[in-house]
Structures are given as C-alpha cells and as structure tokens.
Amino acid sequence: MNVKSVEKQEKSTVELVIEVSHEEFEAAIEKVYKKQRGKINVPGFRKGHAPRKIIEGMYGSGVFYEDAINESYIDYYQQAVEQEKLDAVAWPQVEIQEVGREGYTFKAAVTVRPEVKLGEYKGLTAEKPEVTVTDEDIENELKPYINRATRMVTAEREAKLGDTVVIDFEGFLDGKPFDGGKAEGHNLELGSGSFVPGFEDQLVGMKAGEEKKIDITFPEDYHADLAGKAVVFQVKVDEVKEKQLPVVDDEFAKDVSEFDTLDAFKKDLGEKLKARRENINQQDFEKTLIEQVMDNMQVEVPDAMVDFQADQMINEMAQRLAAQGIPFEQYMAMTGMNAETMKASAHDAALERVRRELALDAVALAEGITVSDEEMDEEYKRLAEQYSMELDKVKDAVPAEEVRKQLVTQKAERVVVESGKVGKAKKKTAAKKKTEAAEGEEKPKKKAAAKKKEEATEGEEKPKKRASKKKAEEKTEE
Structure with a gap:
C-alpha cells in the first residue's frame, strides 16, 4: 500500500x-x-x-x-x-x-475531527433549586401503595362514575352488527374515557341485570368505516363493582413496607422523594453547565460526523429492541418509519451528542487530562462486576482505547462540574449562535461511495462499505 x-x-x-x-x-x-x-x-x-x-x-x-x-x-x-x-x-x-x-x-x-476553539469552561453558573417535600407530595407517594391494596367488590346499587361495570354489548350500524362492536364480560371503568365519547356516561345509573340501548355517534377522526357514523349499542350490565380502599394506618404500613408505623413509612417516602429530586436537580445542573461549554466553543461540525453518529444511535436502538425480542424491521413497520426517516429523526440528538463529545475532548486537551494504568485496571474491574463477566473476557471484549476515552471524558466533565457555581445561567453566546447558523446551512449532496472508471476491467463494480470494528457496547453484550 x-x-x-x-x-x-x-x-x-x-x-x-x-x-x-x-x-x-x-x-x-x-x-x-x-x-x-x-x-x-x-x-x-x-x-x-x-x-x-x-x-x-x-x-x-x-x-x-x-x-x-x-x-x-x-x-x-x-x-x-x-x-x-x-x-x-x-x-x-x-x-x-x-x-x-x-x-x-x-x-x-x-x-477528520474538526478544530475546536474552546471558550469559557470553568467557573460557569447554573440554577439548582432547593428541594422541598410537602405533605401533599408524601400523600401522592402513598397512592401507588394504596392502589395496589385496593380491592374491587360487588356493589348492589346503581353504577356511578369511578365504578367498574361488567358488560355485554353489541353495536349496530343501520340495524346490522359491525366488526369489532361486540364483547361479553367486558370490564369498563366509568369515567376512564376508554370508550367512544358518550358511551360511559349513559351507563351511569344502571344496575346489574339491566339492559339498555345506547345511541352513539363516532368522532370524525375515528377509523374510516365508522367515522362520523351514528350507531346503536345494545348493552347489558352483568355486575357493578366499586373500589374498597384499605385503612391507611400502622397495620397498612407493616403490610406494604419494612416499617412498623405509618409515620416511619411516610418519613422514608419523603426522604427518598427528596433524594430523587436532588438527583434530578444535580443532573440538570450538570447538563446546563456542559451545554454552556458547548455554547461557548466555536466549531464547524462536519455533516459526515453527525450522520455517522446517527447511524450509531440507530444501531444501538436496534440492539436494544433485539434484546427485547423485537426485530428492527418490525419496529419500523409498526411506527411507519423507514431507514431514511429514522435517520432524519435521529439527526438533532446525534448533533447534540457530537457537540458534547467535541466540547469535552477540548476540555480534556486544555487540562492535559490523562488516565493511569491503575485507573484503567479499576475501570475494567468495575465493568467485570457490572456485566458479571471474567476480567480477561471483559478486556477482550472492550478495547482499551474505548475505556480510556470514556475515563478521559468523565474527568473532563468533572472539571466543568466541580468548578461550576449555583446561580443564574448565562444566555447563549455569539459563538453558539454562529455555530447554529452554520449548522443550519443547506447540506451539500453526498458523493457516491464508490464508482467505476470507464476504463475499468470487465466485471469490476464499486466496493461496498463495511464496518471496520464493532462498538465496545456490542462486544460487551456478546
């Protein structure tokens, strides 16, 4: 060569x-x-x-x-x-x-990696509101436990909103049954809005054993066969059921938690809620600081770099779906998307990921950040524990270059975050606006990946692209 x-x-x-x-x-x-x-x-x-x-x-x-x-x-x-x-x-x-x-x-x-002119990246300010937890917040945290302990019992009375009725029904259009309009033993919560508008309201006041004809006009945006059509449903109520809520006391707390008293359980729920909110606030604080570093830098992001990142993100999605047993082609068919629209939808997120990478790489370069062999060994041990794999297999699966880059990025992020201060975030800089304007320009059309020369020997065609390496995440999953 x-x-x-x-x-x-x-x-x-x-x-x-x-x-x-x-x-x-x-x-x-x-x-x-x-x-x-x-x-x-x-x-x-x-x-x-x-x-x-x-x-x-x-x-x-x-x-x-x-x-x-x-x-x-x-x-x-x-x-x-x-x-x-x-x-x-x-x-x-x-x-x-x-x-x-x-x-x-x-x-x-x-x-190739574009040149980055790094702006201000230390001592930046971002908002981080103080976290408070009210009594109402704690009551809302209790609701899932109450709902799980709630029973449905038969009510010997007329149905009302909030009840669940067990019904048999059949729908008729112009006096004839239509497809999908019949069911038996169907559970319907009145007021849930899960049926055609107007249907549930007309069941209020009915008792078990009663039958009724319900006139309904389907919405104009319903599927074509029934859109805007007036139909009649013949409905029979088999049972009316109501919610039986648990008594929320110390015994309830013992049943649904590790605590002996309701007060102790509520205190724990409040502390956990506060910790979650503080974590969210910290994440938002860090995200805003990094965004400011991105705003302050000057760089012309190559279209090919964004396209490549979009492809990587789509591949990651395909792997996650495959792990759930969902073929990617089936997912695209279900969502009405194709390869082109999928890539277009990933563009903005890919651009953001590329800009973040470029910004933190520039910080790492400015700070002279390095990673020691000891730090590499510790990270490999952490990965081995995370994936429940032998250390040697992790080292074979995850390239040292990928691990080192990740650690450098983490250190660069800490430089920004640890020097950051709580305060009002600055507005976008002129550098950011200039970068956004450049990225908003019309993209040039791509050249063909490969083409034949007129003098090429018989049988020659353009070569197909193929990947030169797998991502570290793919290897780890294997």
Missing part, C-alpha cells in the same frame, strides 16, 4: 489517494477465489476444483475484482489513516480510480 497524495479540503476533510500494489491485489483475488470456487460450476471439473485461470477464462479476467476490492480496500484505508496520523470520525467516501492486473488505486475523502 502506498499513499500517493494527501490533500486537505474544506469542512474538516482530507483526501487520500491510495495505491494497492499488484502483489497486494493478487493476494486479495486469490483469497476471494478460494472462498468462491466451491460455488462456481465449470464443465469438466468437480465443483470447487476448477483452477482460477479456467474460471477467469470463462467469466473474464476481472471476475474476482469487485469482491477482491471489497475484501481489501478498508484495510488499506485504515493503514493509510494510521500512517498519516489522521483522526477519522466517520466512514470515508470512496472512489475507485484505476483497477487492473497491476493493482488498483482509490480515492478516500476522510472526515
């Missing part, structure tokens, strides 16, 4: 022209031939035993070129990036320039 040229372009892009020698290309072709020969039928030869020259004679000398380029170009690209000490932050845009027996040449447009 030889890097013919390195040329800096605008918008944090470096253009590399990379030559792959005859020997290197030949090795890639041979590797592809050995993989594919078992799938190629050649008269006179047993499947998988036809010599390469025979196959090339039948299908053209470039029959293996496309796959050989796909097999090898990403490795040579990575070697070139390392050789030129480029901090690549997104997949490159690749264009094949020449290809033949003597090797091939390709051009790679590499998006």
Whole structure:
C-alpha cells in the first residue's frame, strides 16, 4: 500500500489517494477465489476444483475484482489513516480510480475531527433549586401503595362514575352488527374515557341485570368505516363493582413496607422523594453547565460526523429492541418509519451528542487530562462486576482505547462540574449562535461511495462499505 497524495479540503476533510500494489491485489483475488470456487460450476471439473485461470477464462479476467476490492480496500484505508496520523470520525467516501492486473488505486475523502476553539469552561453558573417535600407530595407517594391494596367488590346499587361495570354489548350500524362492536364480560371503568365519547356516561345509573340501548355517534377522526357514523349499542350490565380502599394506618404500613408505623413509612417516602429530586436537580445542573461549554466553543461540525453518529444511535436502538425480542424491521413497520426517516429523526440528538463529545475532548486537551494504568485496571474491574463477566473476557471484549476515552471524558466533565457555581445561567453566546447558523446551512449532496472508471476491467463494480470494528457496547453484550 502506498499513499500517493494527501490533500486537505474544506469542512474538516482530507483526501487520500491510495495505491494497492499488484502483489497486494493478487493476494486479495486469490483469497476471494478460494472462498468462491466451491460455488462456481465449470464443465469438466468437480465443483470447487476448477483452477482460477479456467474460471477467469470463462467469466473474464476481472471476475474476482469487485469482491477482491471489497475484501481489501478498508484495510488499506485504515493503514493509510494510521500512517498519516489522521483522526477519522466517520466512514470515508470512496472512489475507485484505476483497477487492473497491476493493482488498483482509490480515492478516500476522510472526515477528520474538526478544530475546536474552546471558550469559557470553568467557573460557569447554573440554577439548582432547593428541594422541598410537602405533605401533599408524601400523600401522592402513598397512592401507588394504596392502589395496589385496593380491592374491587360487588356493589348492589346503581353504577356511578369511578365504578367498574361488567358488560355485554353489541353495536349496530343501520340495524346490522359491525366488526369489532361486540364483547361479553367486558370490564369498563366509568369515567376512564376508554370508550367512544358518550358511551360511559349513559351507563351511569344502571344496575346489574339491566339492559339498555345506547345511541352513539363516532368522532370524525375515528377509523374510516365508522367515522362520523351514528350507531346503536345494545348493552347489558352483568355486575357493578366499586373500589374498597384499605385503612391507611400502622397495620397498612407493616403490610406494604419494612416499617412498623405509618409515620416511619411516610418519613422514608419523603426522604427518598427528596433524594430523587436532588438527583434530578444535580443532573440538570450538570447538563446546563456542559451545554454552556458547548455554547461557548466555536466549531464547524462536519455533516459526515453527525450522520455517522446517527447511524450509531440507530444501531444501538436496534440492539436494544433485539434484546427485547423485537426485530428492527418490525419496529419500523409498526411506527411507519423507514431507514431514511429514522435517520432524519435521529439527526438533532446525534448533533447534540457530537457537540458534547467535541466540547469535552477540548476540555480534556486544555487540562492535559490523562488516565493511569491503575485507573484503567479499576475501570475494567468495575465493568467485570457490572456485566458479571471474567476480567480477561471483559478486556477482550472492550478495547482499551474505548475505556480510556470514556475515563478521559468523565474527568473532563468533572472539571466543568466541580468548578461550576449555583446561580443564574448565562444566555447563549455569539459563538453558539454562529455555530447554529452554520449548522443550519443547506447540506451539500453526498458523493457516491464508490464508482467505476470507464476504463475499468470487465466485471469490476464499486466496493461496498463495511464496518471496520464493532462498538465496545456490542462486544460487551456478546
């Protein structure tokens, strides 16, 4: 591999022209031939035993070129990036320039980490309201425990709002039953708003055993078959049930908690609520400080870096869904989204994540932050405990580079937070407005990832992109 040229372009892009020698290309072709020969039928030869020259004679000398380029170009690209000490932050845009027996040449447009002009990042101020917990707050904290201890009992009286009625019903449109309009033994809480407007109100006052016809007009925004239509429901009430609330006293506290008295239980609920609110306030305080660092910096964020981050976020979502047994394609079908709309919806969050990363990286550089071997060992031990894995397996799964970067980021964040003060947050700076204006400009259209040259040998096509490494989180989950 030889890097013919390195040329800096605008918008944090470096253009590399990379030559792959005859020997290197030949090795890639041979590797592809050995993989594919078992799938190629050649008269006179047993499947998988036809010599390469025979196959090339039948299908053209470039029959293996496309796959050989796909097999090898990403490795040579990575070697070139390392050789030129480029901090690549997104997949490159690749264009094949020449290809033949003597090797091939390709051009790679590499998006590199943009230059960040760091503004004020220490001694920033942000609001952090004092936390208070009222008696009403504590009563609200009690409600889930009361609800769980509440029983439904039969009420020998007329139904009222808040009761649950057990009903049989069937709906008729123009005197004929319609699909989905019939049920038996259905539990309906009156006042819940779970049925068509007007339906529940007309059940108020009915007793068990009573029947009634209910006239309803479906809303205009209901599904097409019934939108705006007047229908009649034949309803029978089988049972009226009411909520039987528990007595909230010391015995109740013993039943639902570890405490012997209601006062002790309430005190604990109040302390836990206060701790949660303080934690939320602290998170908001820290978030606001980091946002100010982002506001104060000057940087032109490359579109490719944001696109790459959006792809990463979508992949993370797909992994989480897969862990829940939900195929990503099924999720997109359920939400009415496709790959393009999914990526568009992730853009703003991806931009925010990239800006945060750039800001904290700049703080780490300004502070000369480093991570010791001892700190690395402690973090690996923590990960081993978190994932219940052996330490050696964690080290194999999670690259040291990823761990070190995470620790550096955490230290940079602490620099900002520990120097921060409680007070009124500053307004956005001119630097932030300038950055937002630049990010709001129309994006240039992307170039094709790879294209054939007119002189390319028969059978050659553009190489497909492939990932060069897995994310640390994916490896950990494995």
